[in-house]
Amino acid sequence: MRFNILVLALLWGTTTFASPPFNDLSTDWRQGERWLTVETPHFRIHYRGGAQDWVAHTADRAEAAHARLSKELNWQPRQRTELVLTDNYDLANGWASALPFNQSRLFLSPPDRFNSLENHDDWLDMLITHEYTHVLHLDKASGSPLGMRRVLGRFPFLFPNQFQPTFMIEGLAIQKESDAERLRGRAYSALYEGEIRAQVAAGPRSLSQVSVTNRRWPSGDGYLYGAFFYRFLEETRGQARIDALIEDYSSNLLPFALNSTAQRVYGERFPALWAAYQQWLHDHFAEDGEPLSGQPLTHHGLTSYPPVARGESVYRIQDDGHAHPRLVRYRDGHPPETVTRLRNPGLFDVSAQGDIVMASTRLRRENRAWSDLYRYTGRRWQRLTQDGRYREARWLGTDTLLARRMVNGLPELRRLDRDGNDLGAVWQGQPGEVLGPFSLHPDATHLVAAFKPAGRSWQLARIDLADGTLTLLTDNAFIQGEPSFTADGGLLFSADYPTSPSRSRRFNVWHWPADGSSPRRLTDVNTAALTPVQTDDGKHYVQYLSDRGYDLWQLEPTNEPLDEPGEPAPLTAAMPPAPGPHPGSEAGATPVVLSTPQPYRPWHSLRPRWWFPVLLANDDSTQVGFSTSGQDSLGEHQYALTLTWENRSEEPAGFAAWQFSNRWQLFGERDLSFSSSDGEVTRVRASDTLSLSRLNLWNALDDRLELRAGVFIERDSDRFVAEGTTPFIDRQRGLAGMALLYDNRQSFRFSISPAAGRRLALIAETNEAITSDFTGEVYSLDYREFIHLGRSHVLALRAAGSWGSDAPKPVRLGDHHGESLGVFGRDRYLLRGYPDNELFGRRVALGSAEWRFPLARIQRNAQTWPVGVRDLHGALFSDTGAVWNDTPGPYDEQAFTGVGAELTTELVLGYNLILPLRAGVARGLDNDLGETRGYIALGAAF
Numbered sequence: 001m002r003f004n005i006l007v008l009a010l011l012w013g014t015t016t017f018a019s020p021p022f023n024d025l026s027t028d029w030r031q032g033e034r035w036l037t038v039e040t041p042h043f044r045i046h047y048r049g050g051a052q053d054w055v056a057h058t059a060d061r062a063e064a065a066h067a068r069l070s071k072e073l074n075w076q077p078r079q080r081t082e083l084v085l086t087d088n089y090d091l092a093n094g095w096a097s098a099l100p101f102n103q104s105r106l107f108l109s110p111p112d113r114f115n116s117l118e119n120h121d122d123w124l125d126m127l128i129t130h131e132y133t134h135v136l137h138l139d140k141a142s143g144s145p146l147g148m149r150r151v152l153g154r155f156p157f158l159f160p161n162q163f164q165p166t167f168m169i170e171g172l173a174i175q176k177e178s179d180a181e182r183l184r185g186r187a188y189s190a191l192y193e194g195e196i197r198a199q200v201a202a203g204p205r206s207l208s209q210v211s212v213t214n215r216r217w218p219s220g221d222g223y224l225y226g227a228f229f230y231r232f233l234e235e236t237r238g239q240a241r242i243d244a245l246i247e248d249y250s251s252n253l254l255p256f257a258l259n260s261t262a263q264r265v266y267g268e269r270f271p272a273l274w275a276a277y278q279q280w281l282h283d284h285f286a287e288d289g290e291p292l293s294g295q296p297l298t299h300h301g302l303t304s305y306p307p308v309a310r311g312e313s314v315y316r317i318q319d320d321g322h323a324h325p326r327l328v329r330y331r332d333g334h335p336p337e338t339v340t341r342l343r344n345p346g347l348f349d350v351s352a353q354g355d356i357v358m359a360s361t362r363l364r365r366e367n368r369a370w371s372d373l374y375r376y377t378g379r380r381w382q383r384l385t386q387d388g389r390y391r392e393a394r395w396l397g398t399d400t401l402l403a404r405r406m407v408n409g410l411p412e413l414r415r416l417d418r419d420g421n422d423l424g425a426v427w428q429g430q431p432g433e434v435l436g437p438f439s440l441h442p443d444a445t446h447l448v449a450a451f452k453p454a455g456r457s458w459q460l461a462r463i464d465l466a467d468g469t470l471t472l473l474t475d476n477a478f479i480q481g482e483p484s485f486t487a488d489g490g491l492l493f494s495a496d497y498p499t500s501p502s503r504s505r506r507f508n509v510w511h512w513p514a515d516g517s518s519p520r521r522l523t524d525v526n527t528a529a530l531t532p533v534q535t536d537d538g539k540h541y542v543q544y545l546s547d548r549g550y551d552l553w554q555l556e557p558t559n560e561p562l563d564e565p566g567e568p569a570p571l572t573a574a575m576p577p578a579p580g581p582h583p584g585s586e587a588g589a590t591p592v593v594l595s596t597p598q599p600y601r602p603w604h605s606l607r608p609r610w611w612f613p614v615l616l617a618n619d620d621s622t623q624v625g626f627s628t629s630g631q632d633s634l635g636e637h638q639y640a641l642t643l644t645w646e647n648r649s650e651e652p653a654g655f656a657a658w659q660f661s662n663r664w665q666l667f668g669e670r671d672l673s674f675s676s677s678d679g680e681v682t683r684v685r686a687s688d689t690l691s692l693s694r695l696n697l698w699n700a701l702d703d704r705l706e707l708r709a710g711v712f713i714e715r716d717s718d719r720f721v722a723e724g725t726t727p728f729i730d731r732q733r734g735l736a737g738m739a740l741l742y743d744n745r746q747s748f749r750f751s752i753s754p755a756a757g758r759r760l761a762l763i764a765e766t767n768e769a770i771t772s773d774f775t776g777e778v779y780s781l782d783y784r785e786f787i788h789l790g791r792s793h794v795l796a797l798r799a800a801g802s803w804g805s806d807a808p809k810p811v812r813l814g815d816h817h818g819e820s821l822g823v824f825g826r827d828r829y830l831l832r833g834y835p836d837n838e839l840f841g842r843r844v845a846l847g848s849a850e851w852r853f854p855l856a857r858i859q860r861n862a863q864t865w866p867v868g869v870r871d872l873h874g875a876l877f878s879d880t881g882a883v884w885n886d887t888p889g890p891y892d893e894q895a896f897t898g899v900g901a902e903l904t905t906e907l908v909l910g911y912n913l914i915l916p917l918r919a920g921v922a923r924g925l926d927n928d929l930g931e932t933r934g935y936i937a938l939g940a941a942f
Contacts (some may be wrong), residue, residue, distance in 0.1 A: 001239070002589065017110065017292065021538070024368050024395060024634050025133040025161050025297040025631070025635035025638060025661065026634065026635040026661040027084065027086055027088060027367060027634045027635060027636065027661075028086075028088045028364075028366045028367040028368045028707065029366055029367065029636070029661050029663065030633040031373050033049060033050070034048070034049075034599060034600070035047070035048055035599070035600035035634065036048070036049070036593045036597040036598065036599060036600060037597065037598050037599070037600050037601075038055060038059070038595050038596075038598075038706075039062065039080065039594070039595040040059045040062065040063055040080075040224070040284065040592050040593070040594060040598050041593075042062070042063060042066045042080060042081065042590075042624055043059065043062045043063070043080055043081050043082075043083050044081070044083065044633070045059060045062075045083045045084075045571065046082065046083065046084045046085065046634060047057055047084075047085040047541075048085075048086075048602055050087060050407075050408040051085045051086075051108060051408055052406070053110060053241050053304070053409075053431060054085060054124065054409055055085070055594065056591070056592070056594065057124060057431075058083065058085060058106070058124060058128070059592040059594055060428040060591065060592050061122070061124055061129075062081075062083060062128050062132065063592045063882070064125075064669075065073065065125075065128050065129050065132045066100075066132065066176070066641070067352070069136055069176060069225070070136060071244075073133070073136045073137060073140060073246065073494060074140075074243070074247065075136045075140040076178075077102050077135070077139055078101075079101065079102070080105065080136055080378065081102040081104065081132070082101060082102065082103040082104070082108065082605060082633040083104050083106060084104070084105050084130075084166055084633060084634060085105070085106050085108060086105060086106065086107060086108065087107075087108045087109065087407070087408050087409070088107070088367060088368045088369065088914075089107050089109055089368070089369045089370075090109055090361050090370050090371040090391060091107065091109060091361065091369065092107060092109055092111035092112075092115075092117050092123070092390060092404070092715060094106045094107050094130070094131050095106050095131065095385070096131035096135050097134075097135075097138065098134075098135060098138035098139040098154075098159055098162070099138075099154060099159065099162075099609075100154055100608075100609040100610065100629065100630050100631060101154065101605060101609055102135045102139055102276065103135075104128075104130075104131040104132065104134075104135060105623065106127055106128065107127075107442075108112045108124075108408060108409040109154075109406055109409070110123035110406070110409065110434050110452075111123065111434075112406065112411075112434055112435065112436045112437075112450075113305075113436060113437060113480060114193050114390060114455050114458075114479070114482065114494070114507070114530060115185070115190055115191075115471040115540070116186055116189055116191050116195070116917065117533070118189070118191065118479060118481075119183075119184055119185060119186065119188065119189035119190070119191070119192075119346075119479065120184055120185065121182075121184060121455050121456065121458075122432070122454075123172045123434075123453060124186075125682075125688070126177050126185065127177055127624075129177045130173045130176070131173070131178040131555055131657065132783060133172060133173040133176040133177070134169065134173055137161050137169065137172055137173070137246070137699040138159055138161050138162055138169075139156065139159070139848065140161060140246070140250045141159060141160060141161075141250050141251070141908050142250050142251045142576075142864050143250075143251035143253070144251065144253040145158040145159070145160055145250075145251065145253055146158075146880075147250075147764040148253075151393065152610055152611060152612060153608070153609050153610035153611060154609040154610040155611070155612055156762070157611070158653035159367065160249055160250055160251070160252040160253075160255060161246070161249060162255075163255030163256050163866070163910065164249070164256075164258065164911075165210070165211040165212075165222060165258075165861075165864065165911045166211075166213075166220065166222030166223070166226065166838065166912065167210050167211070167221075167222040167223075167225045167226030167229055167257045168226060168229075168258075169222075170222055170223045170226045170228075171222070171223075171225070171226020171227055171228075171230045172226070172230060172242075172246075172525075174187050174223065174226060174227040175187060175230040175231070175234070176184045178227075178900055181504075186223075186227050187228070187230070187392060188508055189498035190479065190505040190528070191496075191507060191528055192224065192227060192503070192525040192638040193229075193285065193330075193504060193505075193506065193525070194506055194526075194528035194545050194602065195224055195528075195545065195647070196219060196224060196225075196228055196281065196285055196786065197285045197287070197506075197526050198223075198526075198527045198545055198547040199281075199288065199529050199547050200281050200282060200287075201226070201315075201526065201527075202546075202775050203288050204225075204277075204278045204281050204282070205221065205225065206274070206860075206863065207270060207271060207274040207863055208861045208862070208863055208868070209859060209860055210222055211861035211864055211868065211872065211911055212860060212861035212868035212869075212908050212911060213870065213912050213914060214858060214859040214870060215749055215750055215857070215859065215870070215871070215910055215912065216323075216859060217301055217302050217303075217547075217548055218513060218640055219547040219548070219651075219752045221805060223600050223674060228277075228281065228480060228506070230242065232276075232277045232280045235280075236276070236280065237266060238383055239674065240464065241265055243820055244265045245261060245262070245265045245266075245616065246466060246812070248261050248264055248584055249261045249371055255866070255910075256513075256864070256866045256878065256910075257866060258270050258864040258886070259839070259863075261413075268767045270863065270864045271863060272740055277388065277483055281626075285591075285762045287526045287866075288503060288526060289506070289525045289526030289527070290523075290524045290525065290526075291439075291525075291526055292523060292529065292542075292544050292553055292812060293555065293556040294444055294553045294554050294556045295553065295554045295556075296544070296551050296552070296553050297316075297330055297336070297541075297552045297553065297554060298318060298552045299548075299551060300318075300319075300320040300321070300548065300549075300551070301320055301546060301547075301548025301549030301551055302529065302549040302550070302749065303319060303549060303550065304531065304543055304549070304550040304614045305317035305318075305319070305322065305345065305550075306347065306437065306482065306531040306543070307531060307532075307533050307541055307543070307552060308348060308349055308350050308533065309484070309533035309534060309535045309536075309541065310350040310351075310352065310535075311352075311536050312331060312332070312535050312536050312537045313329050313330065313535065314330045314331075314354075314533060314535055314552075315327060315328070315329050315330070315339070315348070315350050316328055316330065316552050317342060317345045318336075319345070319748075319749075320561075321748055321749035321750045321849075322748055322749075322751075322789075322790075322791045322792055323344075323748060323756075323790075324341040324343070324746070324748075324756065324836065325340065325341070325342040325757070325890075326338045326339075326340070326341055326342060326347045326887075327339040327340050327341075327342055327348070327356065330541075330552070330554075330754075332535075332554070332817075334538065335764040339355075339356070339376075340351075340376055340381075342358075342752075343585075343746070344360045344361060344362050345358065345360065346360050346361060346391070346392075347357055347359050347392040347393075347437065347543045349392075349393060349394045349395050350395075351395040351398060352395075352398065353398055353639055353940075354378065355376070355398075355418075356375065356376040356377075357373055357374070357375050357376075357384070357393045357394075357395065357397070357545070357781050358373070358374050358375075358376070358389050359371050359372070359373055359374075359392055359403060360372060360373075360374055362702060362703075363701055363703070364451050365662065365696045365699045365703040367661065368387075368660060369739045370387055370388075370389055370392060371388075371389060371391050372384070372385045372386065372387065372388050372389075372390065372729050373385045373390050373393050373420055374386060375403070375418070375420075375429070375466045379452060381421075381428070383640050384419060384420025385414070385416075385420045388403075388405065388420070389405040389406065389407050389728060390403040390404065390405045390414075391404060391405060391406065392404050392437060393606055394439070394444070395440075395446075395877055396415070396420070396436065396441050396465075399417060399418045399446065400415060400416070400417060400427065401415070401416040401417070401418065401420075401422070401856065402414075402415060402416075402440065402447065402465075402821045403415075403416050403799040404435050404438065404449075405665035406435075407433075407838060410428070410429055410430070410431065411423070411428075411429035411433055411434055411435040412425055412427065412429060413427040413428075413433075413435060413438075413463065413468075413671040414425040414426060414427045417834035422762060425466050425468070426463070426465060426918070427463050427470060428468075428820075429466040431454065432453075432454025432455060433451070433452060433454055434451070434452040435449055435450075435451055435454060436449060436450030436451065436452070436481055437449065437450055437481065437482055437483070438450070438483065439483045439484045439485045439491075441490075442485060442487060442489055443489070444465070445465060445466070446462050446463060446464045446465055446466065447462070447463050447465070447577075448460055448461070448462050448463075448483040448485070448491060448667055449461055449463060449483065450480070450481025450483065451470070451472070453472075453859070454486060455616035457477055457478060457479050457855060458479045458480060458481045459474045459476075459481065460472075460473040460474045460480050460481065460483060460491075460493060460551070461473060478495060478496055478497055478505070479494055479495065479496045479507075480495035480497075480510075480677075481493065481494060481495075482530060482531045482532070482594065484531075484532055484533045484534070485508075486511075486514075486534045486929075487515060487536050488514050489514035489660065490511060490512060490513050491511070491512040491514075491519075492509060492510070492511055492512075492522075492532035492533065492534060492540070493509075493510055493512065493519075493532070494507050494508070494509055494510070494528075494529070494530045494532065495507065495508065495510055495530065497521075499521065499524055501561065502542055505553065505723070506525065506526070506527070507529060507530055508521050508522070508523045508524060508525060508528075508529050508530060509521070509522045509523045509529045509530075509532040509540075509542050513832050522540065522545045522555065523542065523555070523781070525544065526546075527544070527545040528544075528545040529542045529543070529544055529545070530542065530543045530545070530550070531543045537559070538557070539555070540554070540555040540557075541553065541554050542555060549646070565626050580923050581594050593787065594757070600633075600634070602632035602634065602636065603631065603810065604633075605632045605633040606630055606631070606632045606637055606729070607630065608628040608629070608630045608641075609630060610628060610629075611626045611628045612626060612627050612628070613625075613626055614626055614627055614642060614644055616644060619676075619679070619766050620648070620649075620674040620676055620681045620805075621646055621647065621648050621672070621674055621681070621684070622646070622647045623644035623646045623647075623653060623672075624644060624645055624647075625642065625643045625644030625645060625653075626642070626643060627640075627643075627813070628640075628641050628644040629640065629641065635661075636660060636661045637658070637659075637660055638655060638658070638659045639656070639658040640655075640656070640657045641654070641655075641656045641657075642654040642655055642656075643656075646672055646684070646703070648681055648684055648686040648720055648722035649686075649719040651670075651672065651684070651685070651686060651719045651720075652670065653670045653671065654669070654670060654674045655667070655668065655669040655670070656668045656669075657753070658685075662693060662696055663694065663695050663696060663697055664692075664693070664695065665691075665692070665693045665695060666691070666693075667689070667690070667691045668687050668688075668689065668690045668691075668693050669688070669689045670686055670687070670689075671686070671689075672684055672685070672686055672687075672719070673685050680722065681720070681722065682721070682722040682725045683706070683718060683719070683720065683722065683725055683728070683913040684719045684720035685716060685717065685718055685719065685723055685728065686715075686716070686717055686718075686719045687714065687715075688713075688714065688715045688716075688717070689713070689714045689825075690711075690712075690713045690714075690821060691710060691711065691712045691713070691824060691825065692710065692711045693708060693709070693711075693823065694708065694710070695708055695825070696708070697709055699754070701742075701744075704742060704743055704744045705740070705741070705742050706740075706742075706743075707738065707739070707740055707741075708738070708739045708740075708741060709737070709738050709739075709822040709824060710736070710737055710738075710739065711731070711734075711735070711737075711770065711824070712733075712734075712735045712737070712765075712822070712824040713733070713734045713735070713770060714732070714733050714735075714819045714825065714850060715730065715733075716730065716731050716732075717726075717730040717731075718730070719902070730818065731776050732771060732772060732773050733767040733772050733809050733825070734767065734768075734769070734770030734771050734772040735766065735770065735772070735778070735824060735825055736765065736766055736769035736770055737759060737763060737764055737765030737766065737778075737824050738761065738763070738764055739763040739764075739823045739824070739847045740760075740761070740762045740763075741759075741760070741761050741762075741823070742758070742759070742760040743757075743758075743759045743760075744749070744757040744758060744759075745757035745758065745759055746782065746788060747843075750791075750792050750854075750857075751792055751793050751794075751905075752794070752852055752853075752871060752873040753786070753794050753796065753852050753873075753940055754786045754796075755786060755792070755794050755795070756786055756787070756788045757786055758783070758784060758785045758786065759783075759784045760781075760782070760783050760784070761780070761781070761782040761783075761823065762780075762781060763778075763779070763780040763781075763782075763823060763824065763826075764777065764778075764779050765777065765778045765779075765780075765824060765825075766778075767806075767808060770791055774807055774808050774809050775806040775807045775808070776804055776805035776806025776807055776808050777804070777805045778802060778803070778804045778805075778808045779802070779803045779804075780801070780802045780803075781799070781800060781801050781802075782798070782800040782827060783799045783800065784796070784797070784798050784942055785798075789851075791854070791871075792853070792854045793817050793851070793853045793854070794851075794852045794853075795849070795851055795852075796848075796851075796852055796940075797847075797848070797849050797852070798846070798847065798848040798849075798942050799846070799847050800829055800845075800846045800847075800903065801843070801844060801845040801846065802826070802829075802843065802844050803842075803843045803844060804842040806843060807842075809827055809830065810827075810840040810841055810842060810885075811826075811827050811828070811830040811840060811841065811842075811843075811844045811883075812827060812828050812829070812836055812837070812839060812840040813828075813829050813830075813836075813839040813840070813844055813846065813881040813883060813896070814828070814830075814831055814835055814836025814838065814843075815830070815831065815833060815834055815835065815836055815840055815898075815922060815931075815933050816828050816830065816836035821829055828847075829844060829846045829881065830846075830879070830941060830942070831846060831879050831881040831896065831898060832877070832879050832898045832900055832924075832933070832934070832935075832941075833879070833898025833899070833900060833922035833923050833924030833930055833931060833933060834896060834898060834924045834929050834930065834931065835923070835929065835931065839881065839883050839884060839891055840894065841883030841884050841885045842885055842886060843883070843884040843885075844881065844882070844883050844884075845881060845882050846879065846880070846881040847880045847881070848877065848878070848879045848880075848941070848942065849877065850875045850876070850877040850880050850942075851875060851877075851940065852873060852875045852878045853873060853875070854871065854872075854873045855871075855874050855903075856871065856872040857871050858870065858871065859871070860873065861908065861911065866909060866911060867907070867908070867909060868907075868908040868911070869905060869906065869907060869908065870904045870906035870907075870914060872903065872904070872905055872906070873901060873903075873904050873906075874901065874903050875901065875902040875904070875920075875941075876897045876900075876901050876902070877899065877900055877901070877902065877922075878897065878898070879897065879899075879922075880895055880896065880897045880898075881895075881896055882895050882896065883896060891929065894926075894929070896924065896925075896926050896929065896930075897924075897925045897926070898922050898923060898924045898925065898926065898930065899922070899923055900920055900921050900922035900923055901920060901921060902919065902920035903918070903920070904916050904917065904918045904919075904940075905917045905919075909911075915938060916938060916939055916940065917936065917938060917939045918936065918938065918939065918940070918941075919934075919935070919936050920934070920935055920936075920937075921933070921934045921935075
């Protein structure tokens with residue numbers, strides 16, 4: 001995955017209200033575990049002690065990838081690439097970027113389910129190959145961009161290959177991770193082929209649809225279409241042309257020049273190439289399977305949640321992308337029954353008594369996303385484990401659980417009691433092995449699991465519970481898994497066995513009888529049939545893949561398997577050659593020599609890597625300066641700086657921001673304003689702001705509750721006063737405060753705003769701790785509630801207020817769409833339809849209500865041009881506010897109401913940067929102050 005740090009830099013702010021407790025750029029900050037660093041000829045590898053067993057393998061695979069890919073992409077980085085091995089996440093992923101330096105984050109957690117990443121021999125090898133392709137591709141430049149880097153350094157706009165649609169960037173990385181000879185990687189995955197077959201059956205998406213970030217399934221369709229786009233280019237135009245395309249594009253000084261580059265290399269522009277690609281998809285992936293014989297129980301598609309059979313019922317998580325996921329019970333002849341709503345759903349099991357255990361992965365304040373177990377007994381969810389890392393659990397009787405987890409890349413199966421207490425290990429895996437979903441035999445003596453031996457494809461394996469012995473049940477080059485026992489001890493599973501010599505592999509459902517006879521195929525689909533289960537009444541349920549995603553089907557009963565006699569499943573087919581380095585790799589034969597491990601130091605990577613000149617000029621002033629930014633290898637330190645010098649006042653201006661993980665934020669800004677008379681500047685006044693916040697001082701309630709401390713200082717002062725001009729009084733406000741923040745808002749795939757939950761801020765500040773021209777305390781409340789009304793409709797409510805003692809700075813209400821976003825030092829609240837310089841007081845109150853509703857889901861780009869539209873949605877709103885002062889003014893103790901409407905266009909710039917552009921009109925209903933005001937703003941009102 002390419003990590004778009006340029007987009008993050010554009011969006012990164014400081015000290016924003018209720019900023020989330022998670023910082024996905026930074027590694028986690030567990031205490032007592034230090035980071036270490038080793039070096040190889042082309043890489044600097046950072047890791048914690050728990051990952052030390054993977055360092056040598058990572059170095060070997062990384063150097064092998066460099067030897068191959070640097071030749072294929074014709075690029076040699078000038079400095080070492082920073083690799084960070086992390087076990088912060090219980091999911092399979094990684095990311096890479098060329099900014100501000102070449103870097104990659106590698107998640108040790110391998111894929112343990114069939115989700116398109118299952119088709120590999122070695123997780124780290126595939127991951128490193130994919131991410132290092134991004135590094136080399138995005139870093140590559142020639143001609144003017146490379147020449148200008150010698151002056152400006154690693155300025156983001158001098159990296160031409162960043163400015164391409166996702167399908168071009170990710171498609172190349174998938175091509176490089178894949179191996180046509182061994183049929184490994186996503187480009188040759190049976191599941192990926194199933195997804196593209198589903199797309200072809202529904203009509204391949206257009207270039208405009210795939211080029212833009214969207215909400216459709218599959219998430220990130222640029223990966224899917226990009227993978228096969230490069231296969232199409234290679235098969236029809238040749239690899240040499242792909243190499244020429246990369247070389248040509250790498251010299252573009254003006255970004256997004258896709259059409260002109262394609263014209264030079266292929267003699268045709270991208271729309272013509274895409275039309276040929278669509279035809280190629282039809283020719284290669286036309287429907288050739290049998291329609292699934294049965295009845296669909298769901299119709300919304302989207303993500304695969306494996307069902308669970310218990311008695312004559314089947315349970316499945318239903319998620320339509322508009323509302324909370326729900327656990328639903330299906331029984332033949334009965335309507336679906338909702339058992340409970342879910343948050344962060346995962347794999348689950350249901351006991352004979354109806355108790356539910358579910359694994360749930362949640363973001364943590366320490367910058368971790370670890371999975372834990374939760375139990376539902378009919379009234380509420382109870383957390384069973386804390387940082388247990390368990391990804392799946394199955395009931396063993398009524399009081400015991402079998403649970404699997406992966407820690408530092410090593411799998412294990414453990415026995416727990418019903419409250420989550422550890423009762424000991426059942427089985428411990430070795431490096432390179434992966435334990436996937438499993439099913440317990442009806443006699444509870446053993447289980448069968450999807451198991452991936454080191455360097456091999458996924459097999460079925462038996463684990464005896466008495467002694468933990470693991471025995472392979474299959475031994476071949478194919479992929480099989482998702483086992484589920486039937487009541488008589490038979491085994492259902494999914495496998496990508498070829499169904500005929502003329503057809504490619506695809507996932508179908510198979511039944512292995514309890515008598516040990518050969519498995520027989522139960523489905524013959526064009527796309528994929530997965531996660532089979534059987535209820536006690538003998539009915540089979542599977543998940544079927546379509547262009548919308550996965551739906552639950554009940555199969556038609558049949559007494560005959562689809563296979564002809566004599567065509568058993570290839571359980572022991574010939575093995576492929578032993579895995580090794582990718583073809584063309586020159587590394588791997590000799591172990592890579594590692595430097596002596598040293599304690600991690602951020603300073604070598606923290607220095608600025610780029611700068612850009614800044615010139616601000618008008619009739620009153622000229623400011624000259626520069627901008628830069630940077631971070632360290634672990635992402636713990638992030639900073640940005642813009643510094644200018646103003647010629648009239650001979651004063652500096654600009655801003656500086658620094659953040660340490662998600663614990664500290666520092667922001668400073670100086671803004672200069674100018675007054676003039678008869679064309680001459682008479683005054684230059686500086687507004688200085690400094691804020692320091694300690695985030696996540698204390699957390700509770702799954703880290704949704706946060707205690708934060710902060711200091712806020714602002715000062716207005718004259719920096720230049722012309723002769724004969726009366727100086728203004730310098731004013732300073734200094735606040736120190738504490739904030740209690742709660743945020744449990746939820747958004748769903750198709751949400752146009754937060755769709756459910758609430759956000760609350762209680763803030764107490766004092767003017768007495770820091771030098772201030774104001775006195776007293778300020779207490780603030782900001783409460784926001786989001787009520788889901790169905791589909792993507794939301795009722796958004798807000799109640800806010802500020803109460804000051806003694807003589808604090810007055811707080812203003814008005815149509816100011818730059819409402820203070822910081823937690824501390826807030827002195828403006830949005831009241832639409834009223835001027836922002838009339839209503840102010842020591843105390844204020846505000847209430848708002850908005851009905852937000854979808855209008856159109858466009859999700860299209862202007863071909864390959866860097867502008868598109870995702871969604872259009874509207875809002876009708878009403879705001880009411882009031883102010884109070886010690887000495888009542890003309891507008892005190894009156895309620896001022898404004899109403900209006902807004903249209904939000906979700907612009908997509910540069911294929912990935914989403915800018916919600918809000919155009920509205922508000923009418924203040926007060927006869928004296930109310931106005932009809934039009935406005936354009938970014939983001940939601942609240």
